[in-house]
Amino acid sequence: MTKDKIIKGIMIVTGILLMFLEFKIMNSMAMISSISIVLIITIVVGLTIHKLTSDAYNNLLITVFSSITYIMLTVYYGLFVPTAFMDYTNIIIFLINFFGLNLPVIVDEYLSSKISNFGGYLKYLCIYFSVSYMILLSDALFFNNRGGFYFKEINLVPFKTIVPYILNTANVNSNIVIINVLGNIILFIPIGVIVGIIVKKKIKSVLNLALIPMLIETIQYISATGVADIDDFILNFVGELMGLGIVGLVEKLYSKRHKDVGKRLFKLE
Numbered sequence: 001m002t003k004d005k006i007i008k009g010i011m012i013v014t015g016i017l018l019m020f021l022e023f024k025i026m027n028s029m030a031m032i033s034s035i036s037i038v039l040i041i042t043i044v045v046g047l048t049i050h051k052l053t054s055d056a057y058n059n060l061l062i063t064v065f066s067s068i069t070y071i072m073l074t075v076y077y078g079l080f081v082p083t084a085f086m087d088y089t090n091i092i093i094f095l096i097n098f099f100g101l102n103l104p105v106i107v108d109e110y111l112s113s114k115i116s117n118f119g120g121y122l123k124y125l126c127i128y129f130s131v132s133y134m135i136l137l138s139d140a141l142f143f144n145n146r147g148g149f150y151f152k153e154i155n156l157v158p159f160k161t162i163v164p165y166i167l168n169t170a171n172v173n174s175n176i177v178i179i180n181v182l183g184n185i186i187l188f189i190p191i192g193v194i195v196g197i198i199v200k201k202k203i204k205s206v207l208n209l210a211l212i213p214m215l216i217e218t219i220q221y222i223s224a225t226g227v228a229d230i231d232d233f234i235l236n237f238v239g240e241l242m243g244l245g246i247v248g249l250v251e252k253l254y255s256k257r258h259k260d261v262g263k264r265l266f267k268l269e
Contacts, residue, residue: 011049011058015065018045022066022093035096042100050104056121063101064128067094071132074139091136095190098129110254110265122197123268130194137187141216142225154221154228161231184235185242188213192243197266202248209240 021041026034049058070090102125109115155161165177192209199205213236221228247266254265 007053007055007058008061011061012065014045014049015062016069018042018062018066018097019069022097026089026093035092038093038096039100042097043103046101047104049101050108056105056115056117057124059102059105060121060125060128063098063125066101067097067132070094071135074135077139077143091140091187094132094136106265110250110257113258113263113265119267122266126194126197126268129190133190133194140187142219142223152221152224152228156230158230158234161229162235181235184232185239188236188239189243189246192240192245193247194243195240196244196247198268202244205244206241209244210237212240213237 018041022038025037025041028034029037045062046059049062050056070093074090105115105118105121109118115121162181165181191212195205195208199208213233216236217228217230217233220226251265255261255263
């Protein structure tokens with residue numbers, strides 16, 4: 001057995017163990033505390049792997065095997081146990097895990113611009129994230145125990161639901177406000193980041209980003225799995241634009257740091 005295969009095997013085992021540890025922490029502690037601890041652990045693990053192996057693909061490998069079970073469980077419950085309630089824990093763990101394990105690689109490339117296989121690593125990372133996040137988000141939006149609770153409803157009045165939440169005149173629990181306002185923004189920031197990396201032209205990126213929440217609201221209306229609400233579209237679109245802005249800002253700082261206007265950090269190969 002070659003050294004490379006041994007390292008890959010260690011990455012797979014480490015990823016699986018990390019997955020169980022993350023679940024244990026998320027289910028045994030308060031939300032903010034558990035998120036902070038899991039984030040620190042994943043960044044440390046990601047940094048350690050990157051420094052010891054000097055191969056960005058190992059960070060990708062451990063990312064896949066530390067999160068693939070969330071995806072498989074989501075698909076299983078969506079297909080075979082449609083009445084099961086799946087909360088947002090899977091999405092939260094997935095995002096923290098993905099961010100923490102790969103941040104050290106991206107920061108290293110940002111600072112040094114010397115990772116030889118970074119473009120290929122980034123391409124496969126984007127592909128895995130896009131497919132996985134689409135599955136998780138689709139489950140949360142369309143299959144999360146919503147069948148039968150909604151009729152075909154539509155709201156075309158901007159800020160009709162947002163303003164009462166913000167002004168606290170809706171008389172609802174603060175957790176509901178966080179989920180419906182901040183959640184609708186935060187969950188779509190990664191989509192803006194991915195589209196910003198894949199699509200080069202800004203106008204085309206914005207148009208594609210606008211189509212995504214529009215399609216989601218249309219599907220929710222047709223399938224009666226949620227209220228087609230223009231406020232959801234606004235919040236989702238704001239989140240996407242924030243993600244797109246993050247990519248633009250990082251690219252600008254990167255080209256300025258390396259004194260090359262045309263130099264891109266997020267260049268797929």
